[in-house]
Amino acid sequence: MKTILAFRESEYAWVHEKFPCVHPLLLPLCNKPFIEFLIDFAILAGSSAVRILCDGGLGEVERYCEDGSRWGIDLSYASIHPDDSIHAMLGKNRKFCGEERVMIVSGFSFIRYDKRYDYKSFVSSMPPGEWSTCPGGRITLTGVPTKAVPDWLIADLSLMPLDSMTSYYQASMETLKTGESRYVLPGYGDEPECAFGRNVVISKSVEIRKPVSIGNNVQLLGNAIIGPSAIIGSNVIIDRESSVESSIVFDNTYIGEHLEIIGRIASGNRLNDPKSGASIAMEDPHLLSGIKKNRHLRSLPRKIVHACVALVIIAAFFIPFIILWPLLKLGGHWKSSPASFLAERTDETMPLAKVEVDASGAAAAIAVALSLDRYFRLFRVVTGQLALIGSTPLLAGESRPDAPAYVPAYLPGVFSYAEAEEWAATGGDATIVERFHLAHSNPLTDIGLVIKAFINRFQEKSTI
Amino acid sequence: MTITETSKIGIAILSLYGTLDALSAPELRNNRSIIDPEKTVVIDLQQVDFIDSSGIGAIVSASRQKRQPSGGIVLACMNDRVRKVFEITNAQKLFHIFDDTTAAVDFASSRQSASA
Amino acid sequence: MNNSNITLTLPAERLFARVARQTASSVADLVIGDDRHEPAGRDFSHAFELAVSEAFTNSVTHARESATPQVVKLTFFFEQRQLVVSVHDANDPFTIETPVPDIESYPENGFGLLIIRKVMDHVTYRREGNYNIISMSKTL
């Protein structure tokens, strides 16, 4: 059997409008893109090949689904016209359909199925024609049945239109509640109604109330309350004292402190009310924001500001450096070893010496307090390879859970934003501070943060 | 590139072989069946191993030559490479695209008789 | 082919687009290695070939009439999983920020730079002296 999944741009225009960052067919439903539910269903129904038809672009869908080998089927793509009937679609894909029975799922609608039923036998015994319909969607079969319908054969199935944010919200919540038993959902853990992705950092005081679904690289900070009925995507930060209940949070979203998200869909800096359809773009980074590479990060003015400040520091610390460095080097307290770090473009690496100053003795203590161990790196700011302040440079090849492959923002710096905050020394907390500043800082705040980092390092080291 | 032209129930079928680029595009542009505004043409792209923007441009302009731009040129048997370039340029929106030449000819002939 | 440069100087004529393209495709295949049999490898190679074809054709189309024959120079290099090609010509300066053509009006031209921008990861244009240099890269 073969399956055709057919869509028209007009059916999912609302998704483009409300969630412009995601291709409508990849709209997340619970913790999986919408199209995957349909592919799963096609497979349960016994398809060996699936073709996705659309009158709009399918490039992103193709990049995500590729040739279907992930599911063990042949997946192909073709284009149709907005006014093509099912008959016309079959004509355009005559070779694909061949002599086999074809199931056509058309319309932007969600199939409520249950993986425990034997859809394969069902499909092969169904007469041709419409199987199930809903406003804007239908499942049709062509060809003749190959089996007689046994008396006992039943299969639970219904279609639900995804024609608005409201229906999308309902479908997501329904999938979250009935998900694991009915659908094929990714997620780890033995706990029912609780699906977690990789690398989820949960602070101690976080409260999680089932059912919840949480994606990869999610950070939940102190006293956050998640759920009941929270669907959280990947690369999400929920800041302190905030709660997310009966809500959907899309990938790459930052939810600020002390917020209460109840019955909402948050996508980047956009907050949506699925009931009224209202949608507001927050301009205020303290509320919601999209986590992505801050455009200022790579901007020339920022690089210039960083380079100038670096030059000032280089000049100011030249004398202590020129005195202390040879002294420490001779005494064997200054150890420098070559290493390779991930560059700003994370597919590149850069050589950068690792300096360790053995802080015994007054000279070494002063050197560390003045951050002289970072002195050489300042020159890299002038050449534009490093930021003055940014992320802690990551060693190339080091597998860290917060490695930039997972994180959309990474900017190696001489100082790290984490060092500018007292509370976030290492680990998950440091990452969150870095991510926050990488998303929100600008050249001017950077100068302030560099000074803070300096003072913090100074206080820390001079008290040892 | 070589163009093999056959005809079935009054529909011209142009089968293209090889590369459709800036060098070979004029050959398609100047083809008699392409220039004829009344003629419905099916272009079979199965054997096109490379197409670039000049090739897309030639097919789009062929369509503009026709009395009915949206139906005068019907495309058939796009391979993955060709389909990707159509997808990038969004030109697939302008055409009816079939995965089988016979089906494309059936469609073209129904179009032609409807407009005649 | 780490750290080695391949430079190709071709007459600015349409005929040579194929040489440019085949070189691009061979270089890409070399870099991909065994993955060229995988769909992702084939896509990489095709994208690279397409971009080089478009850039070369663009240079040829805008080549100036002059007594001395014009040339287009291509330089390929591979570094840190990134395949880079720069296309060098002596034409008038231009901008790569062209608008996306409106498909509904059946445009014949203007797809070239759109294709380049879509299939490559990074595209930069710079003017050095009397030369245009488009540099394009794609990460494996």
Added chain:
Amino acid sequence: MNFTLDNIDGRLVGTARLEGRLDAQNSKPFQKTFLEWLEKTPLLVFDCTLLDFIDTSGLGAIVGCLRKALENKGDLKLAGLNDKVGMVFEITKAKRLFSIFASQADAASSFASELNPGTT
């Protein structure tokens, strides 16, 4: 911003119509203007029908206004929040601090109904 005083059943209620945006740019001067209104009466209504946008500074300013009204033994009520502004109030928990009404008239008359009949 326009400010009007109405006498509702013997109580002087001031209504300010907020317009456009209330954000970091204008929240300071707004708080100053508010003090002038507060001198006239501590019973105030912000009619937000024409308020399009509010951010954390704006929200902070309105909460500040409420605090001052309460200190003066009055109250500040909000009316006519559109969906967008309403959502900002909701997610920040600020909604709980205020009495919110659908219209300015409802808000203003609520001051009158709060009167204890025995004291006047």
